[in-house]
Amino acid sequence: MSIENKTIEKPLSFGLSKIASWQLDFDNSNVELPALQRSFVWKVNQVESLWDSILRGFPIGSLLLSKSEDEKYFLLDGQQRATSITFGFYDPWNIDESEKGKFWSLKNVPTIWIDIAPKEKTATQKFVFRVVTQSHPWGYQRINHNSILSVADRRNALNIFRENPENKKGGYIQISPLNTFPYDADLPIPFSFLVKSILDNDKSWKANLVAMCKEKLPTEYIKTKHNHFNEKSYLDQLQEVIDSADFLNNIFCAVKNLVQVEIPTIVVKKEILKAEDEQTGEDPTLFVRLNSSGTRIAGEELIYSIYKASFPEAKQLVENIGASFIAPSQVISLVSRLALSEINEGSYPYPLSVNDFRKRIQDDKFKSKLHELIGGNAKDIFSKAFNLLVSENEFEIPIVLVKTLVKGSPELFLMLLQWIKQNTKEITADEKRKVLATITALSWFGRDNTKYVREVWNSISKNNFWSKEVLSIPYLNKKDFIMYPMIKPSSLRSYLLQSVVTENVHWDNLYPSANSEIVKIYNSILSNEIEQETEIANSTKGIWDNFINKLFWCKPLVLFAQRKYINDSFGDFNQMENLEDTNTPWDWDHIYPASWVYAKWYINPNTKHWTNAIGNFRALSLEENRSENNSLSPKDRLVNVKEQSFIKENDWEFWSRISGRINEGENEMIKNHLSAIVNRLCNIYEEWYSTLNVGELFSYEKQNS
Structure with missing residues (x-):
């Protein structure tokens, strides 16, 4: 038998x-x-x-x-x-x-x-x-x-x-x-x-x-x-x-x-796939189990797979919603949370795990709302969000930078989608600027954006949502200070030039004194929450460390400063290709060559450290990047591409004086190097801060000083 x-x-x-x-x-x-x-x-x-x-x-x-x-x-x-x-x-x-x-x-x-x-x-x-x-x-x-x-x-x-x-x-x-x-x-x-x-x-x-x-x-x-x-x-x-x-x-x-090569192929009957609902555990599909030894599938991808299995006819709709800005898997993740918030009377929608989504998709109310959004106004909501972030003919944010914001800060993008979904009025130019200031400030300097969005979620429907009054709630009323005031560029420049250039303070000791303007600003959000002096000192140090470290390495700020060059030179670049490729069509070029400090003796610690700051980086096309010739001085590198490289007179003054590698003891050249990089870092920061009027939303300093 x-x-x-x-x-x-x-x-x-x-x-x-x-x-x-x-x-x-x-x-x-x-x-x-x-x-x-x-x-x-x-x-x-x-x-x-x-x-x-x-x-x-x-x-x-x-x-x-x-x-x-x-x-x-x-x-x-x-x-x-x-x-x-x-x-x-x-x-x-x-x-x-x-x-x-x-x-x-x-x-x-x-x-x-x-x-x-x-x-x-x-x-x-x-x-x-x-x-x-x-x-x-x-x-x-x-x-x-x-x-x-x-x-x-x-x-x-x-x-x-x-x-x-x-x-x-x-x-x-x-x-x-x-x-x-x-x-x-x-x-x-x-x-x-x-x-x-x-x-x-x-x-x-x-x-x-x-x-x-x-x-x-x-x-x-x-x-x-x-x-x-x-x-x-x-x-x-x-x-x-x-x-x-x-x-x-x-x-x-x-x-x-x-x-003669034949690839053996196992064929399973279609009945085996119908047993999917009986599966439990972390990887609830046959496909994931089969691929456990390969390149592992991410949670969002699996959620999208489950969605496509439930609504196969909606696959094209989902892909159209994201266009080339955002992966379809992330579209489903975001729209699912919008649907979840709507059926729960507007409450904050926590991120969905794979098993959460599998359970939710069995619920008729959630399933219906999700399908309604996908087939209805989700495309319009996403389109408005993308167009707002790009701000064509206004702020001209490079598409690659928008994609980085969306992919790297999905929680902030969810907040924007929810606001657009609830806001039926025409979005004003002033609101666009405030949205960009908020999204970029939180994306580049925030300490915990998931917690931040959770704190302000119930205020999204307010008419004054994009205001200091609302956006400062997470750091005025909470002791964990998940966001903090953005320092005015002139205050930052004054402090860094004095401490780094004049006094040559090393990075590990770079902390504003208690009577500095920067610490006074931080204290303004701490004094009502913290009574102990030591707690205040620790909190201000934590805020400063977070800010200066994120600023030091923040290459997206460089792209913002160089946005005209990026748009003119790489406007057609689409970074959504699926074949894993390694980098963008531009090079991240050190103005002061990295090879002049790496593995070299007798280099001042600040020269070595600040060579890695964004003030020393520029995005540059292959046609213009001459970095293979490390004998070229910063002056020779920049002389014909100052505008493209976002070089201003106050940093060019010092770049133009650097003729070669700088050794320990060459104090005047060390100052030129630090002056050039610090000034350009502050110029980059100021370009963003001033263009979007960040201080209106994220500063407690007087803006006319």
Whole structure:
């Protein structure tokens, strides 16, 4: 008597090209992602390593599918591998423009190249794959392939790209992937060309490969870090390598064998997914349990997955709400809390855990309100919030900075959404300024924004919500001082110039005296709450430490100060791409070179420490960043880019005097260095403070002094 297996179907296996077709031939595919899948999260080096494993014949694990209601398949486990496999077959030179956006969870698809004549490789690689992405069109380092290229290498690569007339215009992230190539390589070719030539053209594969490269690639402009193709052209070297016995015995055979590679696939019956409600514990889905050894899924992502499973038809609505500003998973998290507040008579909605959400989604009242918001005015609420934060034609906040605020301070964004939801009047220019002042001040200087929002939540409906009277509630009436007055720029500058520049007070001892203006301001919010003198001293020190440490490292303030430059140079940059990429299209450049203080003897402690302050940082494009030449003085670095670098006369006066590395004992030069950095730090702070009139909401000083 046989026992029927009610959960597992007969195992299947799929070839690599078939797996690639699930996304490359999206409209005809019978495999799709279920609602409870997540985004593509692998790093570039993981993609390169996977393909090295495949060519070497290493097993890469099995996939897991389930039958769907319409007899198609859902991919439950293996999306990262399946998508990485697809990259190897993806040929952007031969794909219709309308097909480019049909990958499961990527808008900007990377291109895989292979170096067919590498003189160096990592200790673990046999085949040197090179992945190029939108923000790294030159690829990554070859030996340390999880590291980005140096500034010098990136600039050299960009200069080579610019030699191609088609790459002359716009920032480098606008350069077409058809005109880029990996820089840290010897003889790179698109891997899809190699696969297509060898697998589709038995005897004429060499001629076909050379013809494809000649027709599709900008071969006359290809130069790499290790090969400028001066003695022999790119095509001549390509022909020479593919004619060699070494190539035939290694790369050719490995690619030829790809047709024999089958990925084993387990298929579970659809009934197993219907048992989801019976699951309990921290990870309440089959998908999460399967991926527990992989890149772990976050709570918000899982909540979004559960939502999509409950309302599959609303997936597009959610993605439209967030646009490119915010991940769909965060949209659901925020809208869920708005719904929760509404059904609980406007009370503060605590963050929902995965299990909380699973329970709530079973409640008809919550489920109905959530669905109503998603299908109704949530899109308008989010759109108003985004537009307010960007403040186009007014404060012109860079989109990348808005995204950072939303992603890094979701509690503050929730507060803004609730205010917009309740406020039916036209938002005035003055209210916009106050909103920006509040959100940025709390995001950059707040001590506990979750607690802060909880304290003011019930006041959101007040007409004077964006006022000092309301916004100061958390630090006037509570002893934990989760927010505090923002020091007036002139008071800050006066104190830092005296203490740091004149007296050379070291960072660890940098604390205003009891009779200073700064401490007097802090005392004004403490005296009514704390009676003991020692308590007051400890509290003022805690407030100052929090403020000065956050200011010292606050790079978003630099972006605010340089916002015109960021908008003009990088207006098209979208940081919502799902393929994990490492950084922005600008470099964070030290004006006084970091290499002049790191691991160096006889350096004044303040010179070393203040070199890391935001006063010494600027955002700068590759075209303008000359930091690879550390012999350049700050004067030479800044002389032609003062406006872009947010350099004012009161700091330029001192930058222009610095001609080289400053050693201990060079007291006048030490003062020039500290004066330049302290003044620029205060200028950056003042630009934000004055532009948004922060003092109106977060200062107890007289603003006309």
